[in-house]
Amino acid sequence: MGETLSFVSFVTKEKASPTHKKEKLMNMTDWTLEPRMREFELGDYLGAAPRWCPSCGNHTVLKCLQKLCKDLNLPPEKTVVVSGIGCSSRLPHHMGTYGFHSLHGRSLPVACGIRARRPDLSIFVVTGDGDCCAIGAGHWLHALRYNMKMTVMLLDNNIYGLTKKQTSPTTPAHTKTNTHPNGAPLDPVNPLATAISMTNASFVAQCVDWLPEHLYNTLLRAQQHPGLAFIRIRQRCPHFMKGHLDAFMNDPNKIQILTDPRGVLPGSLTQTYGTVEHDPTSYDDAMKHARQTDPIPLGLLYLNESALRYDEFTQKGIVTSEEEKLAAIEAELNKFAIL
Amino acid sequence: MQIHQHIIEFVSDAGEGAQTAGQCLGTVSAKMGNGIWTVEIIPAEVEPPRRSRAGASGNRVRIGSKKITNAGDQADLVVAFNEQVLYSRFDVGAMRDGTIILLDDKWASVDDENIRKEFADAVADFKNRKADIRFVPFESETKKHIKDPRHGKNIWALGLVCAIYDRDLKLAEIEITKKFAKKSQEIVDTNLKLLHAGYDWAMQNTDLRFSIPAEPSDVPKIVVNGNIALALGIMAAGIEVCSMYPITPATSISHYLAEAFPRMGCVVHQAEDEISAIGFAIGASFAGKTPVTITSGPGLALKNEFLALAIMAELPLVVVIVQRGGPSTGLPTRVEQGDLLSALYAQPGDAPKIVMAPSNHEECFHFIITARKLAETFRTPVIVLSDANLATGQQPIPRPNPKTTWFAPPIDQSDWDESVPPFDWDPQTGLSQRPIPGQKNGNYVVTGLAHDQNGRVAYESSINEHAMQARSRKLATLQHALKPPVIHGDPEGGDLLVIGWGSPRGAIEEAVDTLRAQGISVSSVTLKFLSPFEPNLKEIFSKFKHLLCVEINYSDPASFGDARRYSQLCTVLRAHTLCDIDCWSHVPGIPLTPKDIEAAILEHIDQKGIDKP
Structure with a gap:
């Protein structure tokens, strides 16, 4: 996993970022000289050893998330990783934080429920292409609309892995699978375009698992976002989709970096890949990039920081005292009193 | 005439406010100290076509001198704004011989010949079925005070019923004010006027008078x-x-x-x-x-x-x-x-x-x-x-x-004792404490997969057995903490025990009281807990010669023999106690009435050859 560790100290190496971005980053990483009350190490975020296939993209995501938690010094007890069911959804077990490995397709309702009355927790959601775009599609769209603060990672390997190679909603047409031995009959769902088009979606980004520095930067950028950050991660499945992203890995022309001061820091990627300036607040431009499958656009496609947030609704009154509550219920009972 | 209880219904097309009138009558009566039970009469649609037989919307109000525990049997007095909606009330057996029906007769003189004929046919039909029909000009009287009588005749009718049952108009005024305050003072005033108009009309034009005196109580309600x-x-x-x-x-x-x-x-x-x-x-x-x-x-x-x-x-x-x-x-x-x-x-x-x-x-x-x-x-x-x-x-x-x-206590955010696993199942009770996010050192992963005490995914047979046992043991633990259910009637036993759960309790107990007064050895029990059951059921059941579950769900008749499907509680209790429990259950879509249950008990007693006094 050497590639995933090659960017360990990149935050300090970062040079090309605009000034206001740097300030935000510094605030988040707490560069004050005051010693922290508790300083966490990478080991604090390690859970049970992963049992994914060697060279599965999930390993990269796990490492990036652990490093992010460490760099942001997130208290493990204040961090919750929620998932559904599938290969990628095993991820919470491998974290040293609180975790919730829920049901197939149902990670988002659970995550929203956790957020409902707990503004103090950092919430990460891990979902897969079957989990998110098939069985959980209804929840996915509505969670985008609720726009409650959390980072949602769609680990999209274009196939059902855990159940052994069935067609997923993002499997390319004509791909031979165990449920479509003569080739998948339909064109795949476009998770980016779908997400952007959902009313009140506020943050839609794309990464690839073989560029961990960019993945890390995207997670970091998502942490600064006040609402729901949706990140689609194009991911290899060495077992069931052998080589299906090789062309994109091997040809730098097949990756395009979206740049903008409000976007994801491109880091060292600019040395290898072409860049294109993109205004993420433009819905039309975002949709244009979302529909583009070759080259793969990486970075923040869509941003709407003024989207309404449902957690502002659900968290009203969380500090109500017992006395206030008692007075309120008494007043309600009085409305029905007859004697 | 002084009576100890009456059942009054308001029925109309949806949107004519019969439900409001019924609710107000119920609240006013409760405030006067009467026992009440109301049941909404609801069509399946929001606003079904007017004058449709299945479109009845309204409210049943049972008013008594004492505590009322169920909706009762058949109606004593019905207010109906059209005749068609009455059909569904006859169909469900809500009418008895002599039920007084106060019916708007405006339909006898409308332009539409079909409606006039429908009205005449229905009235003749209802009279054949022994209803006591009396015509009341609900709409034409309401029209004197408001342009669209469809929204107002309900309160006029409420005033009428208040006069018939000697209800406290001041209390009705309070309810009406409360009900319409959100709209406007003008609407409140109009409705108060309608209330009094209905009341006055009844005082001058009908001699129907019933008094249901309340037993005084100083318990705040x-x-x-x-x-x-x-x-x-x-x-x-x-x-x-x-x-x-x-x-x-x-x-x-x-x-x-x-x-x-x-x-x-x-x-x-x-x-x-x-x-x-x-x-x-x-x-x-x-x-x-x-x-x-x-x-x-x-x-x-x-x-x-x-x-x-x-x-x-x-x-x-x-x-x-x-x-x-x-x-x-x-x-x-x-x-x-x-x-x-x-x-x-x-x-x-x-x-x-x-x-x-x-x-x-x-x-x-x-x-x-x-x-x-x-x-x-x-x-x-x-x-x-x-x-x-x-x-x-x-x-x-x-x-x-x-x-x-x-109230729920505030979220525990104290440090978790690291030596305690997140599923620290007590071997006796299956109980354990759970860590909550924010509790330091409590970090664990919730999973729907089989897991061990640490919450770690585990496929070992012994761990699975252990975890299943811990979760099940919690129910046994709770059962030990529960009291046996209370018998209504004779806790020492008798010929028949009626077993029920949920809302039929009031009707079951009323039926049992009626039959006990006739010397029949019947008691009843209502189960509050269905998982786990309250303790000692088998012992309680053994004191009665016969056992009968009464509930509102489907069961086959006894004649089905081995193929018979029992009602739901009966099925579970038979398995739980190995007692030969019979069942009488129906799915009429309306509450079981005390009379239905009385009849069922009597029939059961006959079948079992129990001597009646």
Whole structure:
């Protein structure tokens, strides 16, 4: 996993970022000289050893998330990783934080429920292409609309892995699978375009698992976002989709970096890949990039920081005292009193 | 004429306010100290075509000198704004010989010849069926005070009924003011005028007079329907999150909560679907807040996968199910107790959880407070099974006195003792404490996969056996803490014990009282807990020669022999006690009446060859 560790100290190496971005980053990483009350190490975020296939993209995501938690010094007890069911959804077990490995397709309702009355927790959601775009599609769209603060990672390997190679909603047409031995009959769902088009979606980004520095930067950028950050991660499945992203890995022309001061820091990627300036607040431009499958656009496609947030609704009154509550219920009972 | 109880119905096309008139009469009577029970008469559609036979909308109000525990048998007096809606009341057996029907006769003189003929035919038909029909000019009298009598004749009719039953007009004025205050003072004034006009008309034009004197009581009371009682219970339990998806007949709980809950700093979440509603609740539970999710049978079907997760992950949760007619979409506005087996067994695998059933409005309130505490103590979902009969019927109950000890404690954020695993199952009780996010050193992963005491995924046979046992043991532990159920009638035993649960209790006990007064050796028992059962059932049952379950769900008649399917509670009790329990159950979509149950008991006694006095 050497590639995933090659960017360990990149935050300090970062040079090309605009000034206001740097300030935000510094605030988040707490560069004050005051010693922290508790300083966490990478080991604090390690859970049970992963049992994914060697060279599965999930390993990269796990490492990036652990490093992010460490760099942001997130208290493990204040961090919750929620998932559904599938290969990628095993991820919470491998974290040293609180975790919730829920049901197939149902990670988002659970995550929203956790957020409902707990503004103090950092919430990460891990979902897969079957989990998110098939069985959980209804929840996915509505969670985008609720726009409650959390980072949602769609680990999209274009196939059902855990159940052994069935067609997923993002499997390319004509791909031979165990449920479509003569080739998948339909064109795949476009998770980016779908997400952007959902009313009140506020943050839609794309990464690839073989560029961990960019993945890390995207997670970091998502942490600064006040609402729901949706990140689609194009991911290899060495077992069931052998080589299906090789062309994109091997040809730098097949990756395009979206740049903008409000976007994801491109880091060292600019040395290898072409860049294109993109205004993420433009819905039309975002949709244009979302529909583009070759080259793969990486970075923040869509941003709407003024989207309404449902957690502002659900968290009203969380500090109500017992006395206030008692007075309120008494007043309600009085409305029905007859004697 | 002085009477000790009467049943009054208001029926009309939807949108003519018969429900409002009935509710006001009920509240006014309760305030006068009478016992009341109301039942909504609801068509399946929001506004079905006018003058349609199945479109009856309205309210039944049973008023008595003493406490009233059910909707009673047949109506004594019916106010009807058209004759067609009466057909459905005859069809369900709501009318007796001599039921007084106050019917608007405007239909006899409308331009439409077909309507005139329908009216004449219906009146003749109803007279043949021995109804006592009296014509009242509801619309033409109302028209003297308001342009569109369709919105106003209900209050005029209320005034009329208040005169007939000697109701306190001042109290009616208060209810009307309350009801219309949100609209405008002008509307309040008009309706007050209509109330008095109806009252005055009755005083001058009819000699119908009934007096139902109330027995004085100094117990402070509230008048609520079962859904409001549940909602007040949710608030008094200190539950902060109600997560729901609209479904009849449960939704009105959330309507009221949506208004009142924010005043307690709490939130109603209307989810995108039933599944998400319980998922959101489970998330809130994991984060330390015991939530409630409310639904009906079809919603429960969708929630079962998540319910099993809450059981597996040992997350506290209160699930309110207001049952309606099934299967499938069934009878959405009508009563049935068809979801008992589904609540007990519909989840994948062995999924032990607590199931309770309130049998009246007071229990609707207090069971929620108990349910939240049980959910937290036993670290499991608790299902509270109500039904459409309790949901919409109004009843006076002693006013609860909420205490802060009823509230959920604040989220525990103290450091977790690292040596205690997240599923530290007590070998005797199966109980354990759960860490809540924010508790340092408590970090664990909730999973629906089989897991060991540390919450780690485990496939070993012994661990699976151990975990299943721990979850099941919690129910045995709870049963040890429960009291045996109370017998209504003779706790020493007798010829027949009627066994019931939920809303039929009032009608069952009324039937038992009537028959006991005739010297028949019959008693009844209402089970409050359906999982686990209250203790000593077998011992209690052994004191009676015969056992009969009475409930509102389907069963085959005894003539089916070995192929017979028993009613739901009966099925479970037969397995649980190995007693030969019989059942009498029906699915009329309306509450069982005391008379129905009396007849069933008498028939049963005949069949079993028990001597009658």
